[in-house]
Amino acid sequence: MGGGSRALSLSSLCATTLAAAARAPAPFLAPAHRALLPLRLAAAMSSSSSSSQAPAAPAASGDAAAPAPSASNAIDFLTLCYRLKTTKRAGWVKRGVQAPESVADHMYRMGVMALVAADLPGVDRDRCVKMAIVHDIAEAIVGDITPSDNVPKEEKSRMEKEALDHMCELLGGGPRAQEIRELWMEYENNASLEAKVVKDFDKIEMILQALEYEKEQGRDLEEFFQSTAGKFQTDIGKAWAAEIASRRKPK
Numbered sequence: 001m002g003g004g005s006r007a008l009s010l011s012s013l014c015a016t017t018l019a020a021a022a023r024a025p026a027p028f029l030a031p032a033h034r035a036l037l038p039l040r041l042a043a044a045m046s047s048s049s050s051s052s053q054a055p056a057a058p059a060a061s062g063d064a065a066a067p068a069p070s071a072s073n074a075i076d077f078l079t080l081c082y083r084l085k086t087t088k089r090a091g092w093v094k095r096g097v098q099a100p101e102s103v104a105d106h107m108y109r110m111g112v113m114a115l116v117a118a119d120l121p122g123v124d125r126d127r128c129v130k131m132a133i134v135h136d137i138a139e140a141i142v143g144d145i146t147p148s149d150n151v152p153k154e155e156k157s158r159m160e161k162e163a164l165d166h167m168c169e170l171l172g173g174g175p176r177a178q179e180i181r182e183l184w185m186e187y188e189n190n191a192s193l194e195a196k197v198v199k200d201f202d203k204i205e206m207i208l209q210a211l212e213y214e215k216e217q218g219r220d221l222e223e224f225f226q227s228t229a230g231k232f233q234t235d236i237g238k239a240w241a242a243e244i245a246s247r248r249k250p251k
Helices: 003-023 031-053 071-086 090-094 103-116 125-134 153-170 174-188 193-217 222-228 235-246
Strands: none
Touching: 071 103, 071 153, 090 193, 103 125, 103 193, 125 174, 125 193, 153 174, 174 193, 193 222, 193 235
8 A cells, every 4th residue: 555545544433532522511421531632633643644654665576574764663663652651550640649650651660570470381471571562552543541431441442443453553563563463463363372461460460560559659459359359260370460459567
């Protein structure tokens, strides 16, 4: 697909999503997300337009290797990912936690969890590390949507997939974008042992962060522990959750 066609499709995607966000009733999307979504999409659309001016050079004739993202595509994609560093995790914000972690903070420590975890039978550790660092990547566009936002699960998934598709287009398609898409979908669908491990790490990172905020800020964040109770799918998830629970002060 040529640069002009790609720019057109991405512009159409952004326009469609902007229109949908504008029509969303108050219970459907939290005010903070409604306010940020047009800005995020406008910036993404601007990046898409600039990328179309400098498409990746075609692979040399006879070169069987798939092309990597161009410098322009890569920097546009990474610039959009910057929002993961500035988007605060909404659950903590709503509970008045001081200086709450960002989405990127959360994903980084999940990646470290996958890196330091013991080898598990049938589990590809490297795939877990990769999955951990992309599982929330769509939040660069849609923000951190929580259950209290009252967005139906199916609609949240649709919005995030649309954002992910846009980000993969921004990266220029190709094998890197496809790998990100596959990892994200595998996680979203809980479709493998690796996805189950990483979903447990997602909950583990949250309750470990809750424990840290309880100790640092004297807060009672019991609801976050209750929200994960009985939901761990793997032995390592259950073991780490039990260890974290053992370190909490008795209520």
